[in-house]
Amino acid sequence: MVSQTGARLVAEQLEELHARHGTRGDDRIVSFYPPEAAADRHLFAIAGTNVDGTRWGVGDCEVRFPLQSISKVFTFGLALEDNGREATLARVGVEPSGEPFNSITFDEAHHRPHNPMINTGALVAANLVHGVDRHDKITRLLERLRTYSGNPDLAVDQDVLAAELTSNDRNLGLCYIMRSLGMITGEIGDTLAVYLAMCSVTVTASELSVMGATLAHGGINPLTGQRALTRRYVRDVVSVMNTCGMYDAAGQWATDVGIPAKSGVSGGLVATIVNHLGLGMFSPGLDVHGHSVRAVNVCRELSERFGLHIFADPGESSLGGVPTADTPPARPDRTREVLPAAEAEHAEHHEGRA
Ligand code: GLN
Numbered sequence: 001m002v003s004q005t006g007a008r009l010v011a012e013q014l015e016e017l018h019a020r021h022g023t024r025g026d027d028r029i030v031s032f033y034p035p036e037a038a039a040d041r042h043l044f045a046i047a048g049t050n051v052d053g054t055r056w057g058v059g060d061c062e063v064r065f066p067l068q069s070i071s072k073v074f075t076f077g078l079a080l081e082d083n084g085r086e087a088t089l090a091r092v093g094v095e096p097s098g099e100p101f102n103s104i105t106f107d108e109a110h111h112r113p114h115n116p117m118i119n120t121g122a123l124v125a126a127n128l129v130h131g132v133d134r135h136d137k138i139t140r141l142l143e144r145l146r147t148y149s150g151n152p153d154l155a156v157d158q159d160v161l162a163a164e165l166t167s168n169d170r171n172l173g174l175c176y177i178m179r180s181l182g183m184i185t186g187e188i189g190d191t192l193a194v195y196l197a198m199c200s201v202t203v204t205a206s207e208l209s210v211m212g213a214t215l216a217h218g219g220i221n222p223l224t225g226q227r228a229l230t231r232r233y234v235r236d237v238v239s240v241m242n243t244c245g246m247y248d249a250a251g252q253w254a255t256d257v258g259i260p261a262k263s264g265v266s267g268g269l270v271a272t273i274v275n276h277l278g279l280g281m282f283s284p285g286l287d288v289h290g291h292s293v294r295a296v297n298v299c300r301e302l303s304e305r306f307g308l309h310i311f312a313d314p315g316e317s318s319l320g321g322v323p324t325a326d327t328p329p330a331r332p333d334r335t336r337e338v339l340p341a342a343e344a345e346h347a348e349h350h351e352g353r354a
Helices: 004-022 035-040 068-083 085-091 119-128 134-149 158-166 169-180 188-199 205-216 231-244 247-256 293-306 341-349
Strands: 045-050 055-059 261-263 268-273 277-282
Touching: 004 045, 004 055, 004 293, 045 205, 055 205, 068 085, 068 119, 068 134, 068 188, 068 205, 068 231, 068 261, 068 268, 085 119, 085 231, 119 169, 119 188, 134 188, 134 205, 158 188, 169 188, 205 231, 205 268, 205 277, 231 247, 231 261, 247 293, 261 293, 268 293, 277 293
Parallel strands: none
Antiparallel strands: 045 055, 045 277, 261 268, 268 277
16 A cells, blocks of 8 residues: 555645645636536646545545546547557557647558547547447446446436537547548538547536546546546557656647546546556646646646656656556566666665656
8 A cells, every 4th residue: 555654745735736726726727618618717626536546535526527638548448449550550559639629630651640639549549449339338438437437327417418419510520531531431410429428427526536446547447446448548648648648738738737638618637647546637627738837737747746757867856756556667677687786786776667
């Protein structure tokens, strides 16, 4: 388990970040989605779940909000499982597009959307998920989301779905273009229904942190012990979160924050720190890219403080690295067995860097 001191340190940090970012003026908040969400601008949740089951939560962690584009992560996972890596990646790439989430651009050389984290790629992933009809596909995806979150009651919010369906011209257009190019097959209404139903599933920040922790834990929900994703696809999913999860801000994010993450225009954000923890955040004010302003800022500070950047040097983090467990490392340290003495000494000197 995470030591009590470590857990308390994280709790104190989250409380401080929540208090400070929650009272910031709205000058950096660009928009709200939908505009009515402005009334909920005060809502702000930061939740964390460690792979050992330790949990943290500050603020409005039990308020429900739609997954929106965060669902793309989990739809891609099931598409991989249903079709295998090769067949899936033949239909949707893994290259950052450098474009907004709803852009009409394609990887023309390979005749596919750039990646599954933008709308075109997510629509293809929805198209790839197996099922006899749209209801079957939605049911299968919903079951997975329930396993990831540990909440057996997770459901599509029908009001959100109805609203999505009335302002859906852009996604409709994307589908028609893709079908004309042979990138998707079948009834466009079916593909859209699956994609939008997943966008309309509501979660809490607490649940979202468990979903992130499930990915961090090799696909197994750390609270229930149930597998949500086949082990060999976890790396694929987390990799595209890392490179493409933040759309046209993905490169900046990978450099500054360095945590695989995915945002949604509802103001939610899920982050996965592999082998350590999942974060779930929620605050409705959005920046120009469609990311929650507060969630982005909190992630940036958390990354710095705890050295969460995937290429972080623990020496650089102000709090001395991720407050992990008292448990032994997941992989046995074989350094001394395989390296000559001088190198082993060097490795010892740099202990904890990997
Ligand atoms: N439902 C939204 C759409 O398809 C989701 C977008 C998002 O969260 N970035 O446009």
